[in-house]
Amino acid sequence: MSAPDTPRDALAPPAPPPLIVRHLDHLRIQRRLAERTLAMYGDAFRRLHAFCHQEGLDLVAVRPHHVRGWTARLHAQGLGPRSIAITLAGWRGLYKWLGREGWVHLNPVEGIKAPKAPKPLPKALPVDQAVALAEHRPADPSDTAASPAAATRAAREAPWLQARDRAMVELLYSSGLRSAELLGLDVHASPHAAGWIDLAGAEAHVLGKGSKRRSVPVGQAALAALRTWLDLRAALSPPQDDALFLSRLGRRLTPVQLRNRLKQLAQQAGLPTHVHPHMLRHSFASHLLQSSGDLRAVQELLGHAHIGTTQVYTKLDFQHLAQVYDAAHPRARRKD
Structure with missing residues (x-):
């Protein structure tokens, strides 16, 4: 006997909320960011939305302790320091924009840094x-x-x-x-x-x-x-x-x-x-x-x-x- 179908929302969060979609449009149209940068920020927003969905948290209710915990989880999951820094930069920009739009009164990502990445030495030929x-x-x-x-x-x-x-x-x-x-x-x-x-x-x-x-x-x-x-x-x-x-x-x-x-x-x-x-x-x-x-x-x-x-x-x-x-x-x- 086959197992019952798992509800779709139990496997993945629903579609990004309108505020994230609007912010991406702002980055694409007003800021004219490169496609590669938009793709990286898109990944960052999907991570943020997934964390909010898992904790039953509204996007505008996120606080610094949430971001610190999520940063630690990303690091524990194997995401590299540079990728975490890009993710935090995307989140920081999102909440800065939300503040200008009147949705939040503080930026929960401000002051939170990614783990330090080791700096590889440049490779030179003999x-x-x-x-x-x-x-x-x-x-x-x-x-x-x-x-x-x-x-x-x-x-x-x-x-x-x-x-x-x-x-x-x-x-x-x-x-x-x-x-x-x-x-x-x-x-x-x-x-x-x-x-x-x-x-x-x-x-x-x-x-x-x-x-x-x-x-x-x-x-x-x-x-x-x-x-x-x-x-x-x-x-x-x-x-x-x-x-x-x-x-x-x-x-x-x-x-x-x-x-x-x-x-x-x-x-x-x-x-x-x-x-x-x-x-x-x-x-x-x-x-x-x-x-x-x-x-x-x-x-x-x-x-x-x-x-x-x-x-x-x-x-x-x-x-x-x-x-x-x-x-x-x-x-x-x-x-x-």
Whole structure:
């Protein structure tokens, strides 16, 4: 004999109340939040509504002790600190809006924080791997020692594409640019350009976070690669964009295209790890700090507003020194 049907409202809370629907509309229409942000806040509101439903609590009757208890439950259920922080941010914004609309007199989420998340160290390439990536050249199609796959790949890639890729890698590693700063570069300086390269002055002028402009030096290897690329770029069919780095269609390269291309180049160069554009920025900072020890200079070059953001590279530097010590010092090695 089959079990009786379980009432639907015993399995899940009913549809979100109109106030949550109105708030989401406000975020979408008035605030014009991105779809991904709306989706994350939607998940946060579903959690809030589920907690209220489980405790028979009206949305506007929530108090700080409820939120603290629910935060602890989310943590116990395995939700990560970052996800909990996003959830609390959604709830906080909801009750702030409810207060403006006259539904509540206090924000029950105010002052409640998510558990602290451990800050992972940025991943930087060892110096030899960064140099290997920058100096990598595709196999010559006529080289009999090259594998058939490598020769086919090299024959398929036009010289301008190889020159563009080398210039991008050299510039990312030489100047520590963010991917958005690299892709925002134009061929010529203009009032409308987000950034450009001054070849004569060996400088890159970029637009960083917070719309802050800065100038960073460009190394000789990067300058040579850029000149080669610019010569070939000028010979291409009329580009569709003023961008320094173009796609096959003559348009400004996108972040996804840059990530995919760098991943392919790292694989071709035989690097044992996945490489993304920001890893070259981390490598730039870490290697510069190892050589100079000048934290303030690295901060300026990276465009960090606060020295604390740059200090994470001192941990990388110590990690590197610790590895050297463990490998080299006779009293560091454990006896078997």
